[in-house]
Amino acid sequence: MNGNLNCPVCNQGELIEGANGYLCNHFKSMDDKCSFRIFKTYFGKNMTDDIVKQLCDNKExxxxxxxxxxxxxxxxxxxxxxxxxxxPQFDNQEQIKLQSECPKCGKGVVVTNKAFACEDYFNDKACDLYIGKKIAEVELSNDDAETLLNGNSTDYRTDFISNNGKEFGAKLSLDENYHLKFDFEILKCPKCKTGNVSSNNKAYGCSNYRDENIKCDFTIWREVSGNKIMLNDLIDLCNGKKTGVKLFKPKDADQYKAQFQLNNEYKLDIVKVS
Structure with a gap:
């Protein structure tokens, strides 16, 4: 470093370069001293002369x-x-904080480019709460983070992408260690009453289909006769209701309007409407 830099904290001493960084040399007594220092590296980045000068001149x-x-x-x-x-300050204009506090330590939670993290996460990891913004190719919103921090699950969604490139459905929540976990249950199976209905890239199905004692075959394909069965449709069907009216366009007949409903065997029926 060419030239002396005034200490930006006490404004009385100068920064002296040592083996581990830069240290203010102001010391008159144990009650009148400055302990400000700038280490050689922060978060994997070397502090160049230019960066040190920025801190001394602008305090940022x-x-x-x-x-x-x-x-x-x-x-x-x-x-x-x-x-x-x-x-660290995580936004190049103004640090963004969520309204919710860290559920682990009670400090604030900041929004970074990559995550929602406790403000103490970057303070020698005094608190390790860290929620990545991108989970299985889905970008979490600030509202999603607020939901998680308040101990609730996010809405069920079907656009998560697995490692092998297939869509799957799930909700997100925090476990007892405040780590993200997937919850694949949408609702209870209307047929066997004990399994959980979840979603993959092709269908909604019961978790008991592999159970040797139950072997529940409840399945609803996510697209039937050219119409997509959306999540709200599934919930209506499992609660004994009809779906909303949909337009059917058969290849060899006139188009018509109809609704889906489950019959007594929990299979889909198409009910025409006038």
């Missing part, structure tokens, strides 16, 4: 998108001096 740096945390997960932030310590 420009926004960087190549930081990594202790789990080697990338994140974007700028470094700022807060209460004499260097901390």
């Amino acid at each position: 740096t420009v926004f960087f998108d190549d930081f990594v945390n202790k789990d080697n997960k990338p994140f974007g932030a700028k470094l700022t001096i807060v209460d004499g310590y260097i901390k």
